[in-house]
Amino acid sequence: MKTDIQIAQEATLRPINEIADLIGIDSNMIEQYGKYKAKLTYELAEKVKNNKDGKLVLVTATNPTPAGEGKTTITVGLGQALCKIGKKAIIALREPSLGPCMGIKGGAAGGGYAQVVPMEDINLHFTGDIHAIGAANNLLASMIDNHIHHGNVLGIDPRTITWKRCVDLNDRALRDIVAGLGGPINGMPRQDGFMITVASEIMAILCLATDIMDLKEKIGNIIVGYTYTGEPVTAKELNAQGAMTALLKDAIKPNLVQTLENTPVIMHGGPFANIAHGCNSVIATKLALKLGDIVVTEAGFGADLGAEKFLDIKCRKAGLKPDAVVLVTTVRALKYNGGVVKEDLKEENLDALKAGFGNLEKHIENLQKYGVPVVVTLNAFVTDTDAEIHFVKQACEAMGCNFATANVWEKGGAGGIDLAGKLVEVLENKPSEFKFLYEDKLPIEEKINVIAKEIYGAKNVVIEPKAKKELDKIHALGLSHLPVCMAKNQYSFSDNPKLLGRPEGFTTTVREIRISAGAGFIVAITGSVMTMPGLPKKPAAELIDIDRKGVITGLF
Numbered sequence: 001m002k003t004d005i006q007i008a009q010e011a012t013l014r015p016i017n018e019i020a021d022l023i024g025i026d027s028n029m030i031e032q033y034g035k036y037k038a039k040l041t042y043e044l045a046e047k048v049k050n051n052k053d054g055k056l057v058l059v060t061a062t063n064p065t066p067a068g069e070g071k072t073t074i075t076v077g078l079g080q081a082l083c084k085i086g087k088k089a090i091i092a093l094r095e096p097s098l099g100p101c102m103g104i105k106g107g108a109a110g111g112g113y114a115q116v117v118p119m120e121d122i123n124l125h126f127t128g129d130i131h132a133i134g135a136a137n138n139l140l141a142s143m144i145d146n147h148i149h150h151g152n153v154l155g156i157d158p159r160t161i162t163w164k165r166c167v168d169l170n171d172r173a174l175r176d177i178v179a180g181l182g183g184p185i186n187g188m189p190r191q192d193g194f195m196i197t198v199a200s201e202i203m204a205i206l207c208l209a210t211d212i213m214d215l216k217e218k219i220g221n222i223i224v225g226y227t228y229t230g231e232p233v234t235a236k237e238l239n240a241q242g243a244m245t246a247l248l249k250d251a252i253k254p255n256l257v258q259t260l261e262n263t264p265v266i267m268h269g270g271p272f273a274n275i276a277h278g279c280n281s282v283i284a285t286k287l288a289l290k291l292g293d294i295v296v297t298e299a300g301f302g303a304d305l306g307a308e309k310f311l312d313i314k315c316r317k318a319g320l321k322p323d324a325v326v327l328v329t330t331v332r333a334l335k336y337n338g339g340v341v342k343e344d345l346k347e348e349n350l351d352a353l354k355a356g357f358g359n360l361e362k363h364i365e366n367l368q369k370y371g372v373p374v375v376v377t378l379n380a381f382v383t384d385t386d387a388e389i390h391f392v393k394q395a396c397e398a399m400g401c402n403f404a405t406a407n408v409w410e411k412g413g414a415g416g417i418d419l420a421g422k423l424v425e426v427l428e429n430k431p432s433e434f435k436f437l438y439e440d441k442l443p444i445e446e447k448i449n450v451i452a453k454e455i456y457g458a459k460n461v462v463i464e465p466k467a468k469k470e471l472d473k474i475h476a477l478g479l480s481h482l483p484v485c486m487a488k489n490q491y492s493f494s495d496n497p498k499l500l501g502r503p504e505g506f507t508t509t510v511r512e513i514r515i516s517a518g519a520g521f522i523v524a525i526t527g528s529v530m531t532m533p534g535l536p537k538k539p540a541a542e543l544i545d546i547d548r549k550g551v552i553t554g555l556f
Contacts, residue, residue: 004111005555008119011260019258023090023291030256033127036118039253040266040287042212048290054088055323055427056289059298060307060367062359063500064490066342067332070111070379070409074328074416075298076259077114077408078423081416082294083263087424090292091116091259094280094300095130095270096123097198099533101555102541103170111556112409114416116257116265120552130168130270132251133206134197136219136244141165143240144224145180149187156233158190161225162514164531168197172534195531199275202244204485204519207269207281208317212252216245222518232477235518254284261413264292273300274490275531277309277521282318294427296326301490303327303363308455311370312437313483313521321434324373324426326419327401329360331384331392337501346383353388357395358502362493364399366455371433373402373426377419380407402426440481444474444513447484448524452508456493460507467524470513474522479515487525495527 002010016038017027029047030038059078061071075091082089093116096108101123109116109123116122125131141163148156167174174194180187197203201222209215220236227233235241254268268284271277278300279285288295299306307325314320331353332345338356340349360376367374376396378389389405396403404422407415438450445463452458463471474480491497494506512525525531535541543554 003556004115005119005553007113008115008117008260009551011117013117013258014262016256016258019262019264020256023088023264025256025291031253036257037121037127038256039127039250040256041253045211045283045287048287051290053289054293054295056285056320057294057296057324057326057423057427058307058310058322059296059326059328060303061301061328062333062363063302063304063337063492065333065336067330067336067345069328069330069333071328072108072298073111073114073409074326074377074379074406074419075296076110076116076265077406077413077416078326078419079265079296080114080259080261080263080413081408081420082296082423083261084413085417085420085424087420088293089263090288090295091263091265092280092285092288092295092297093265093267094298095126095255095267097130097196097270097272098124098168099170099196099198102535102544103533103539104536113260113412114408115260116267117260118257120555122257122267123555124552127250127255129251129255129268130197132247133200133202134166134168136247137166137197137200137202139244139247140222140224140235140238140240143238145187147238154233154237155227155229156225157228158188161190161192163222163224164192165194166197166200167194170196170533170535172532175530175532193532196272196533198270198272199531201516201519203269203271204276204516204521206248206252207271207277207279208314208519209252210282210318212245212249215248215252216241218518218520219244220518223515252283254281254287273306273309275487275529277313277485278306279310279314282314285320286318303367304455304493305486305488305490307367308437308451309485313485315434316436316483317520321432322372323432324375324423324430325367326423327360327363327367327374327376328379329376329392330379330381331388332381334360334392348385348388350387350391353391356501357392359500360392361395361399362457362502364396364401368400369437369454371435373430373432375402375404375419375423375426378403378405379409380405440483443480444471444482444484444522448486448510451484451486456508457502457504458494458508459505461510462507463510467510467513470515474513474515477515479517479522483521485516485521485523487523487529487531489527489529495529
């Protein structure tokens with residue numbers, strides 16, 4: 001069996017200007033990064049701003065398991081399938097982070113015959129967007145310490161600095177550090193730390209900005225810490241926003257690439273969904289809507305994280321209204337949620353499937369609360385039996401969902417024709433009545449409670465004393481109207497990753513709350529979720545290699 005990278009390396013790619021031409025983009029509206037990658041210019045957005053918007057489709061999934069769900073693979077395969085049946089479809093995706101690529105997850109550009117290419121470039125640096133975000137983040141960090149070193153005119157209390165440095169790799173040794181050691185010439189010693197770049201507020205801001213001037217304004221609003229008298233200090237007060245935005249002048253431009261079937265993909269931004277808001281950029285999504293009839297986009301991890309944030313944060317901020325949601329699952333994942341160990345997932349087990357269906361059931365119920373039609377797709381495996389597929393189909397249709405199986409990993413777009421047809425049927429016959437889960441006017445604590453109880457199914461919510469102090473600060477600063485971005489493990493509805501299926505009667509504990517005033521949301525951190533992941537015992541990096549001809553292997 002060929003690996004994903006082997007399939008990608010054997011593909012015939014079309015020059016990126018030809019892909020641009022497919023969706024009506026003139027060659028002078030792209031900036032090429034080699035033969036197969038390009039940036040889309042500011043002028044393009046201005047040129048198409050009066051075009052009619054296409055339909056917006058969100059792809060999400062049940063909670064991830066070691067069995068794999070294939071959400072990105074389905075997203076790519078669906079986009080390919082829609083093009084096969086004559087639709088002008090554009091895929092809008094996030095950019096992969098080097099952290100999981102070198103850690104445990106591997107590449108993030110789809111799989112099998114439903115991939116985005118050039119796969120190696122996309123997973124390893126791409127067009128440098130994430131590095132630019134890291135540079136902007138760390139410029140602000142250095143300007144904070146430099147300001148303190150040269151007299152601290154603003155009166156910043158070093159004990160209250162909230163802005164951390166970042167790097168786009170998993171490195172647990174950098175979570176908590178002491179900076180400024182070595183005497184007065186090296187600055188003032190203080191406790192500091194790193195987060196992974198995709199968790200940086202700069203990433204969130206870039207993905208929620210509408211243009212470069214909006215980006216600069218949002219960066220200026222970042223709260224980096226507090227004075228000795230408790231007043232917030234912003235990036236604008238440090239005069240940092242201009243230089244930071246200059247570092248991002250190209251990173252804010254969306255990237256154009258293609259699938260294995262030479263259909264268009266706009267790929268831009270990459271916040272994680274377990275520790276950030278998990279959606280590609282607003283600029284990319286809105287541009288895709290102006291260029292295509294159907295836009296297929298994706299939100300990270302399960303629907304309890306990525307979809308909730310897409311619907312309650314991104315759509316709220318950008319004025320987007322999704323027309324349908326595609327919810328991805330597998331028979332294997334449902335059996336895993338029903339208590340079957342990974343080694344036994346190949347065996348038919350209807351009892352475990354029925355027990356694990358509760359996980360899918362809860363996700364369906366949650367998505368229906370938003371008033372958006374739901375299509376459930378079963379990502380097919382050769383070990384799935386007719387009885388297992390029949391059970392899932394009947395159970396989903398009983399909940400009012402359209403249902404389709406998909407085999408895009410093996411067959412590419414041809415394996416997604418059934419799904420594409422069911423989706424088009426929904427888009428044409430089931431109008432979306434989209435609504436938010438909560439209103440802006442609710443206090444932050446109540447918003448947290450709504451998400452935890454309505455989406456996760458928690459019985460109780462405990463907000464620890466440290467987090468309560470932050471709530472008081474948020475209220476005092478007049479920021480209670482902001483939406484909430486929940487940082488939670490991805491494996492369970494609860495904040496305990498071991499509680500699989502559809503847990504009930506549990507308590508969600510919020511241990512920390514952070515203000516992302518630039519991005520315009522409040523981050524509530526639950527359980528033991530980390531904003532700087534660590535590498536596993538055997539990281540994926542050990543399997544990656546390159547030969548004298550520059551051919552990369554091991555990148556899944």
